[in-house]
Amino acid sequence: MRKYWENPPNVDTGVLTPAGATVPDRVAIGNIQIAPATVLAPMAGVTDTVFRRFIRNLGGCGLIMTEFTSADGVLRAKDQKAKRYLHFYEDEHPISAQLFGSDPKVMAEAARMVEGLGFDLVDLNLGCPAKKVVKCNGGSGLLRDLPAIGKIFEAVRAAITIPFTVKFRAGWDDENIVCVELAKMAEECGLCAVALHARTREQGYSGQARWEWIAAVKQAVKIPVIGNGDVRTPQDACAIVAQTGCDAVMIGRTAPANPWIFRQIAQYIESGRYDEPAETDRYQMIRTYFEMLIEEELPDAVGKMKQFASWFTHGVPGGAGLRKAIYESKSAPEILVRVQDFFEQRLQPASLVAG
Numbered sequence: 571m572r573k574y575w576e577n578p579p580n581v582d583t584g585v586l587t588p589a590g591a592t593v594p595d596r597v598a599i600g601n602i603q604i605a606p607a608t609v610l611a612p613m614a615g616v617t618d619t620v621f622r623r624f625i626r627n628l629g630g631c632g633l634i635m636t637e638f639t640s641a642d643g644v645l646r647a648k649d650q651k652a653k654r655y656l657h658f659y660e661d662e663h664p665i666s667a668q669l670f671g672s673d674p675k676v677m678a679e680a681a682r683m684v685e686g687l688g689f690d691l692v693d694l695n696l697g698c699p700a701k702k703v704v705k706c707n708g709g710s711g712l713l714r715d716l717p718a719i720g721k722i723f724e725a726v727r728a729a730i731t732i733p734f735t736v737k738f739r740a741g742w743d744d745e746n747i748v749c750v751e752l753a754k755m756a757e758e759c760g761l762c763a764v765a766l767h768a769r770t771r772e773q774g775y776s777g778q779a780r781w782e783w784i785a786a787v788k789q790a791v792k793i794p795v796i797g798n799g800d801v802r803t804p805q806d807a808c809a810i811v812a813q814t815g816c817d818a819v820m821i822g823r824t825a826p827a828n829p830w831i832f833r834q835i836a837q838y839i840e841s842g843r844y845d846e847p848a849e850t851d852r853y854q855m856i857r858t859y860f861e862m863l864i865e866e867e868l869p870d871a872v873g874k875m876k877q878f879a880s881w882f883t884h885g886v887p888g889g890a891g892l893r894k895a896i897y898e899s900k901s902a903p904e905i906l907v908r909v910q911d912f913f914e915q916r917l918q919p920a921s922l923v924a925g
């Protein structure tokens with residue numbers, strides 16, 4: 571399947587998506603309405619409460635998800651990391667908590683606790699390709715054992731009343747594609763939706779997402795199917811729906827690089843065009859996110875600022891110098907000052923610079 575970012579845009583329209591292609595304005599996952607039908611993918615080290623609220627405030631995102639969280643960690647009363655991962659605010663609804671693990675009883679109990687915390691949905695991670703997760707038979711490691719997945723599906727479904735979903739990859743490798751079989755099993759076990767990242771575990775994040783696998787899953791089940799993989803522009807979001815029939819679009823790595831992507835999709839659907847951020851917008855975005863990190867008093871705020879600096883300053887003229895200044899800073903307030911100094915010098919009128 572051809573994706574917008576692989577091709578030069580049409581010189582007349584600037585788009586390659588089929589006429590009338592669009593992203594649905596909503597999708598029902600169980601009794602939860604997701605509007606619009608766009609989802610912020612769960613990403614380790616990225617989708618904490620600050621980034622989730624940051625994306626929510628920019629607009630256009632229907633559902634946000636937590637970082638993937640160890641079910642074992644949820645059950646350990648002293649696991650501070652799990653508690654931090656599952657911390658959220660009222661303005662984050664609707665929100666889904668993503669769990670990973672391999673023991674059905676542990677998964678069921680963790681899901682029950684998540685429901686008690688007030689989450690709207692629970693999601694099972696069958697997609698993480700990280701070796702340390704896979705070696706514990708978690709994440710995409712479980713794709714090699716469908717019966718084990720079935721037991722987890724049944725245990726969690728029996729334990730909770732809120733919608734239960736699963737995010738998975740197409741299979742372990744190209745010789746072991748299980749996405750259709752897995753999606754059918756999810757539907758039979760009472761799950762409310764499935765999300766497919768159309769790559770194998772062996773691919774990791776390399777190569778191309780095979781959207782035809784999403785189309786095959788959509789044809790196989792009646793529950794909502796969420797498409798994920800290689801959605802980098804609003805045109806891609808429309809194209810993946812047009813080419814696969816999926817009910818919603820999930821966006822992962824594009825979001826930290828372009829936090830406006832969800833708002834741009836909404837603009838594109840409404841008007842056929844969308845706003846590219848100006849330098850003032852980028853300054854406001856970076857400053858807002860960094861101020862939110864400071865306000866939240868996260869223990870790793872400085873590390874988060876340095877991590878996101880590489881994404882947020884991509885394409886900014888002179889961005890390498892700003893990144894260097896940020897990386898060399900010792901505290902969060904110092905980083906914020908570096909950002910303010912950099913942009914205020916760039917954005918002041920040329921006459922003042924000359925004077």
